Amino acid sequence: xxxxxxxxFEVSPDxxxxxxxxxxxxxxxxxxxxxxxxxxxxxxxxxxxxxPEYRLPQVRxxxxxxxxxxxxxxxxxxxxxxxxxxxxxxxxxxxxxxxxTTATLQIEGLDGHEAPRAVARFTDRSVIERGTQRQYNxxxxxxxxxxxxxxxxxxxxxxxxAALDDHAMERRQ
Numbered sequence: 001x002x003x004x005x006x007x008x009f010e011v012s013p014d015x016x017x018x019x020x021x022x023x024x025x026x027x028x029x030x031x032x033x034x035x036x037x038x039x040x041x042x043x044x045x046x047x048x049x050x051x052p053e054y055r056l057p058q059v060r061x062x063x064x065x066x067x068x069x070x071x072x073x074x075x076x077x078x079x080x081x082x083x084x085x086x087x088x089x090x091x092x093x094x095x096x097x098x099x100x101t102t103a104t105l106q107i108e109g110l111d112g113h114e115a116p117r118a119v120a121r122f123t124d125r126s127v128i129e130r131g132t133q134r135q136y137n138x139x140x141x142x143x144x145x146x147x148x149x150x151x152x153x154x155x156x157x158x159x160x161x162a163a164l165d166d167h168a169m170e171r172r173q
Contacts, residue, residue: 020110023151024118026055027072028105031154032122032143035081036097037065039088074155091130098125115155116147121162139163 033046033054046060046068054060059068069078103122110116120143128135140162145154 017110020116020151021107022055024107024110024116024147025105027147027151027154028118028120028143028145029053030056030059030068030072031145031157032099032120034065034068035159036095038069039085040095040097041089072153073157074153077154077156094129096127096129098127099123109149112149115149116151118145118147119143120145 033051042065043063045063046054048054048060056068056072059071062068062071066078099122103120106119108114108117108119122141122143124137124139124141126137128137142160142162143157144160145157147154
């Protein structure tokens with residue numbers, strides 16, 4: 001009858017918004033890193049020292065990037081990317097990833113009325129190796145990710161060259 005009541009801590013709307021933004025940032029960064037590791041068939045846990053921005057501690061220790069992706073991506077999305085990955089590996093393409101330190105992230109739909117969408121733009125300075133040939137990149141890419149409204153997983157995602165994305169935007173105006 002006179003039981004103790006646990007203290008309730010109210011989260012302000014600003015704090016909640018910061019948590020949502022952090023969650024979207026964590027998912028998009030993990031997606032980029034894990035897709036690259038999956039396509040390169042790299043099987044090792046994510047190093048906190050090398051990738052401090054990887055903020056999914058519950059999956060960081062999984063060696064298989066496909067297993068990491070399974071925890072926060074739609075199975076339908078990964079199934080769609082599987083043939084692309086297979087062709088990549090069959091061609092013997094190797095990459096030394098370098099995505100630089102500059103990226104922008106725009107988030108829409110955190111108001112709860114629609115599924116959130118994150119658009120990240122980043123520079124790829126990776127070196128692609130195919131046999132003895134090397135290609136040095138300096139391209140801007142756009143990653144668009146559609147998330148569940150509760151931010152529990154990525155439902156769909158696309159990677160596009162930024163120049164193509166910019167050209168499409170110009171045609172819409």
